Amino acid sequence: MARKHIEPFVDREVPFKKMTLPGFRKGMHYKMLSIDEDTGACTMTVRFDKGYKLPPGMCYTEYEMIIMKGSIKYGDDVCNAGYYLRVPAGVHMPAMSVPRGAEALLMYNFAEPSFVESDEDHRLAMRDQLTIVDSYEDLQWMPTSGAIYPAVAPGCLLKVLKYDPLTEALSFLYCMTPKFWQDNISYHDCAEEAYHIWGTSWMMQFGDLPTGGYFFRPPWINHGAFRSELGILAFGRTDSKLHNYFHWNPWTSPEENRERAVAQLARTKPDLFNWTISKDGHNHPHDFEHPDWKEKSNYF
Ligand SMILES: [Fe+2]
Known part of the structure; x- marks a missing residue:
């Protein structure tokens, strides 16, 4: 994507x-x-x-x-x-x-x-x-915490339609309940896109998104705070794992957001991070189970 x-x-x-x-x-x-x-x-x-x-x-x-x-x-x-x-x-x-x-x-x-x-x-x-x-009649809404961590505010609910076990990419129906609000700012490592089937939500950076509204958003772009007066019904999807990096500074750039995400990776997976940035010439990712993974990725 x-x-x-x-x-x-x-x-x-x-x-x-x-x-x-x-x-x-x-x-x-x-x-x-x-x-x-x-x-x-x-x-x-x-x-x-x-x-x-x-x-x-x-x-x-x-x-x-x-x-x-x-x-x-x-x-x-x-x-x-x-x-x-x-x-x-x-x-x-x-x-x-x-x-x-x-x-x-x-x-x-x-x-x-x-x-x-x-x-x-x-x-x-x-x-x-x-x-x-x-998806309307035969699936139940679930809290975003069932599929995404950290979860968004509780008035946003999901129905997962597609989960790719290799990339953790998701396609999903989502809704915001009436008077939904979330007051922090988020960004992700993945690209995400969404289409409003019905309803209007407001976002600090991009204003109102009404019925028929759409976005395609590359990684590390700030979005939020959010609110919706009457609620929305929307379809969304990502091209890889959706991790919510939350913060409160509306002025950060995508580059600064990416650096903050990398710092989190270094804290949470220090050995993997150190190996990835090492200059010893042996850090070429290779998946013995999926040797063709690079050809299937958009990023190589
Ligand atoms: Fe997002």
Whole structure:
């Protein structure tokens, strides 16, 4: 998720464009929220016109989607607003149809959007990672302390939708309850992005983020304090472990925040830190279990 800092952005202020990439059918429209210009990975709001159809097929990269309005049929299965789908690369989906129109948040994770007609999986597809869940009806809210430490203020709740055990990246639905407030400032080592499905929250640095509001925020950027008068419902995700570094100084730069995070690493994992910064020529990270981890990372 190596993308530019975009904050705040409100998609209600821009029109939909026609999706014309090969494979996609007429009747799909998009608003580009953020894009990785090296890989084509992107996050979009999309609208499918009433009557939109797509044959059975697959994508060459993983995508995630949360349906926000209307419903989408895959074969005979109906996915209403609130359905979350994580479709791994090469996993084929049944024929898609949108009898009454729909809007969704759609994320292509490692490469540009693609669609190839197919009624079977690619031979390397990891079908066991396919997730289709009604996130509104079939999952319960939990305190952020269940997934994130240190936790944010108690009026912010989560439903975890995707957890990557290799990177600890998370995708989640989150809400702020009415009159939510948190009076400290946070930053993280990870990039994070979020989209407001409904509601307005206020942040000291970037002001109000209303329904349709979006941000893509690289690591170590101050955000908070927060408040929300009526509450919000939002979708968020990170590209690696979300650790909340809290503090009270609104004037620190991302560089100063990063140095403070490194100092914490040196305190909490001193041997690992010392080895990492040593100049003895042997500190090349190598994972005997996952030798290809560098190729899968955005940061090398
Ligand atoms: Fe954050």
